[in-house]
Amino acid sequence: MRISELLQKESIALGRKPQDKADAIGQMVELLAKSGSLEDKKKFKQAILERERLSTTGIGEGIAIPHGKSSAVKRAALAAMVVPQGVDFASADGAPVHLLFMIAVPEEGAELHLEVLERLAAMLMDEDFRKRLTAAKDAAEFLHILSIEEEKRFAETAEKQEYDYDVLAVTACPTGIAHTFMAAESLENKAREMGITIKVETNGSGGAKNVLTAKEIRAAKGIIVAADKNVEMQRFYGKRVLQVPVADGIRKPEVLLGKILQGEAPVYGEGKDVEMADGREEVRGRGKKVYRDLMNGVSHMLPFVIGGGILIAVAFLLDDYSLNPANFGSNLPQAAFFKAIGDAAFGFMLPILAGYIAMGIADRPALAPGFVGGFLAKEGGSGFLGALLAGFAAGYLILLLKKLFDKLPRSLEGIKSILLYPVFGILLMGLLIQLIINPPVAWLNEALYGLLARLGTGSRVLLGVLLGGMMSVDMGGPINKAAYVFGTASLASNEFQIMAAVMAGGMVPPLALALAVFAFRDKFSEKERQSGVANLIMGACFITEGAIPFAAADPLRVLPACIIGSAVAGGLSMFFGCGLRAPHGGIFVLPVISHPFGFLAAVILGALVGMLLLGVLRKRIEPRES
Numbered sequence: 146m147r148i149s150e151l152l153q154k155e156s157i158a159l160g161r162k163p164q165d166k167a168d169a170i171g172q173m174v175e176l177l178a179k180s181g182s183l184e185d186k187k188k189f190k191q192a193i194l195e196r197e198r199l200s201t202t203g204i205g206e207g208i209a210i211p212h213g214k215s216s217a218v219k220r221a222a223l224a225a226m227v228v229p230q231g232v233d234f235a236s237a238d239g240a241p242v243h244l245l246f247m248i249a250v251p252e253e254g255a256e257l258h259l260e261v262l263e264r265l266a267a268m269l270m271d272e273d274f275r276k277r278l279t280a281a282k283d284a285a286e287f288l289h290i291l292s293i294e295e296e297k298r299f300a301e302t303a304e305k306q307e308y309d310y311d312v313l314a315v316t317a318c319p320t321g322i323a324h325t326f327m328a329a330e331s332l333e334n335k336a337r338e339m340g341i342t343i344k345v346e347t348n349g350s351g352g353a354k355n356v357l358t359a360k361e362i363r364a365a366k367g368i369i370v371a372a373d374k375n376v377e378m379q380r381f382y383g384k385r386v387l388q389v390p391v392a393d394g395i396r397k398p399e400v401l402l403g404k405i406l407q408g409e410a411p412v413y414g415e416g417k418d419v420e421m422a423d424g425r426e427e428v429r430g431r432g433k434k435v436y437r438d439l440m441n442g443v444s445h446m447l448p449f450v451i452g453g454g455i456l457i458a459v460a461f462l463l464d465d466y467s468l469n470p471a472n473f474g475s476n477l478p479q480a481a482f483f484k485a486i487g488d489a490a491f492g493f494m495l496p497i498l499a500g501y502i503a504m505g506i507a508d509r510p511a512l513a514p515g516f517v518g519g520f521l522a523k524e525g526g527s528g529f530l531g532a533l534l535a536g537f538a539a540g541y542l543i544l545l546l547k548k549l550f551d552k553l554p555r556s557l558e559g560i561k562s563i564l565l566y567p568v569f570g571i572l573l574m575g576l577l578i579q580l581i582i583n584p585p586v587a588w589l590n591e592a593l594y595g596l597l598a599r600l601g602t603g604s605r606v607l608l609g610v611l612l613g614g615m616m617s618v619d620m621g622g623p624i625n626k627a628a629y630v631f632g633t634a635s636l637a638s639n640e641f642q643i644m645a646a647v648m649a650g651g652m653v654p655p656l657a658l659a660l661a662v663f664a665f666r667d668k669f670s671e672k673e674r675q676s677g678v679a680n681l682i683m684g685a686c687f688i689t690e691g692a693i694p695f696a697a698a699d700p701l702r703v704l705p706a707c708i709i710g711s712a713v714a715g716g717l718s719m720f721f722g723c724g725l726r727a728p729h730g731g732i733f734v735l736p737v738i739s740h741p742f743g744f745l746a747a748v749i750l751g752a753l754v755g756m757l758l759l760g761v762l763r764k765r766i767e768p769r770e771s
Contacts, residue, residue: 148264149292152223156180157284159227166234170194170211173224173247182222182249189217189249195671198766203236204338208269212248212262221250223261225287227279243279244269266340268294310344312336312405313357313365317348317372318391318444324690325349328371328394335398341406348376367405368413369394375441375505378413386413392619395693435537442502442536443630446494450633451729453490458727458737460484494637495523499536506540507547510562514539514570521578527586529634534582539574546570590638605642605719612643613650613715613751617707620654620689620696633728641724645738648687648725649718649747650711655691656684656748657710657755658703661763664756668763684752687731702762710755717747 156176163169170193178186192213196202203209224247231241246269248261269275274294281287314332318324329345336343344361347354359380362368367385370376371394378386387401387410394401404410457474464473464480475481496519503515518535522528546569550561557565615628632647662669662677673695683691696703721743727734738744 148223148261148268148295149288151221151261152225152288152291153180154284154288156182156222156224157287158225159281159284159287161226161228162230163226163228163232165232166197169209169226169228169232169234169242169245170197170247173211173226173245176224176226177222177247177249180222180224182219183217184219185217187217189213189215192217192671193247198670201235203234203242204266204269205236205238205240206269206272207231207240207243207275209234209236209242209245210248210262210265210269211245212250214250214252216252218249218251221261223248227281227287229279244275262337264295266338268340270340309364310342310361311366312341312343312369312402313361313367314343314345314369314394315348315357315372315376316345316391316394317374317376324373324391324395324693327690327693328391331395331398332369332371332402336402339399339402341402343402348372348374367408367410369401369405371401373437373440374444375437382414384413385410387411438502438505438537438540439533440626441505442498442500442533443626445501446498447633449490449493449497450636451727453487453492453494454633454636454726454728455730455734456483456487457491458487458730458734460487461726462737491637492523494633495519495529495532498529499532499539502533502536503539503543506537507543510547510566510570511540511543513567514543514574517571518574518578518582521575522583522586525579525583525587526590527578527583528590528637529630530590531578531582531586534586535574535578538577538582539570542573542577543570546573606716608643609646609650609719610712610716612646613653613718614708614712616647616650616689616715617654617692617704617711620693620707625651625689636726636728641726641739642719642722644728645723645725645744646715646718648729648731649723649744649751650715651689652684652687652731652748653711653714653751653755654684654689654696654707655680656752657707657759658692658695659684660752660756661759665760665763667765668760670766685732687729699763703759706755706758706762709758710751710753712751713754714747714751717750718744721747723747 156179158172158176161169161172163172170190174183174186174190174193177183177189183189192215193211196213197211201209202211226245226247228241228243228245231243234242234245236242246265248265250261268291271294274290277290278287281290314329316325316328316332318328325347326349329347332345333343344357345355346357357368357380362380362384365384367387368381370378370381370386370388371391372388373391385405385408387404389397389401460474460480460483463483464476468476474484496516499519499522500512500515503511503518515536518539519532522531522535525531527534543566546566550557550565553561612628612631615624618624628647629651632644635641635643659677659680662674662680666674676691676694680691692703692707696707721740723741723744724739725734725744726737732745735741735745
């Protein structure tokens with residue numbers, strides 16, 4: 146639907162003199178009410194004010210576009226107002242606003258809302274167009290100017306090739322679930338607000354979606370890579386590329402898009418410097434590189450761990466413990482079926498981890514040595530830690546071999562990948578893992594899990610408090626992932642209480658926020674209240690990332706409440722002796738948790754503690770009416 150179809154002469158006001166922002170909003174709501182577009186103008190005005198509390202819709206350059214979705218709207222409509230003397234609208238650039246458009250759409254009109262907002266913002270970036278609108282003598286001329294401009298813009302858009310995007314982006318996180326898609330949505334939404342065309346490729350758990358094409362890459366002004374794992378970068382050679390953590394895609398979309406449009410991103414392939422989102426330049430540090438390579442292994446490992454672990458849990462659920470406790474999980478045929486498949490998938494965990502860490506460091510030649518190193522670590526007793534070391538060792542070993550083989554005659558170039566790297570890489574990796582890595586790490590593993598077995602209740606509770614709290618510190622970031630990976634690694638050593646404490650802690654943040662939204666409604670905005678049910682579901686499913694929007698908006702209050710609530714849940718899970726054989730699943734794997742009611746109590750009590758702290762720490766949002 147076109148803007149000119151939503152705007153009526155009756156809802157256009159020229160030469161107005163509102164006293165302030167609230168008065169301007171009130172006058173525009175009256176315009177929409179007179180056009181017959183509203184069921185309840187008071188309720189719609191409240192929706193507009195709620196949106197303004199999130200951030201001002203004064204976008205700068207003398208423009209404001211207040212907008213709202215509400216059940217108080219009968220049909221989608223626009224109002225427009227010209228204020229020759231200007232009005233303070235708390236705009237981003239601090240300048241007074243002279244031209245205002247108000248968008249009203251029904252509750253179910255999300256797509257139309259964004260489409261109108263995107264088109265309006267794009268058109269109003271043209272200074273000459275703005276001047277013609279503010280100089281219009283009457284509503285009819287105002288509407289005519291807008292219709293002509295939209296017709297021209299609409300025709301230009303229709304003629305655009307599908308690959309003519311201003312900016313491209315790639316988002317990816319280790320698990321490929323929440324962060325990946327939240328970063329994509331944040332970039333897309335901000336691009337719409339800024340009048341920028343964007344296409345975002347998501348490297349999620351189901352594989353890459355919306356993949357960027359070669360034509361699109363050639364035509365774009367630049368690319369944003371917001372990722373915490375390795376993505377295919379060679380396709381961007383020679384283009385301006387901004388590489389940042391996935392969290393920056395969620396929290397700093399405007400900064401990233403602005404840097405691309407202003408040509409401030411470095412050209413990929415020209416040196417080793419990578420410019421960060423906050424404007425500082427730094428050489429990619431070893432710590433960041435190590436983390437990204439580690440997450441490349443973890444992200445490929447997780448599907449095997451989760452799929453295999455849950456199938457093993459199903460086997461325990463179906464089996465009869467009394468038949469043969471030593472063979473629990475395989476006593477009955479149906480249980481043995483699930484156990485065999487789950488064990489097979491679980492058995493790939495360590496080779497996959499090591500293989501893809503190695504591949505992240507030295508590309509495809511390192512994959513085979515990494516796989517072999519991970520397998521030998523599994524068989525040799527060094528377990529998760531040995532596989533992790535084997536992955537890094539294999540990667541740097543291949544980098545060393547590449548340097549050595551560069552001195553060989555060019556006639557041997559063709560046999561490097563198919564003969565030299567596999568043979569020497571696997572041989573040297575085997576010697577390294579068997580002689581250097583396995584002996585001390587296997588001993589360390591035995592000592593570590595022996596210590597865990599000897600820990601008393603008090604010490605286990607402290608461990609649960611620590612791990613539970615870690616799950617809330619950055620909600621899907623490095624600290625969260627460290628706790629989760631420790632939990633999944635413990636499953637391979639038949640230590641199940643750690644995983645239970647980790648999952649209990651990870652379920653709390655979205656649950657605590659969902660409960661707080663219902664219990665303390667006056668301390669959350671309308672948009673936050675609308676996400677309450679969604680967070681309840683995500684918390685029940687062990688998707689900690691549901692709490693990220695709240696934490697990003699108010700970290701000093703949300704994070705402490707969630708960390709304490711998660712720590713309580715993790716500690717109580719250990720206190721009740723809960724054990725979890727599956728690495729994911731939330732309440733859906735409750736039947737296979739040892740002491741399930743204790744686990745449920747730990748999660749509920751942790752969520753209630755987080756909820757109460759949020760109620761204490763959050764400030765009441767005062768309704769603002771004019």
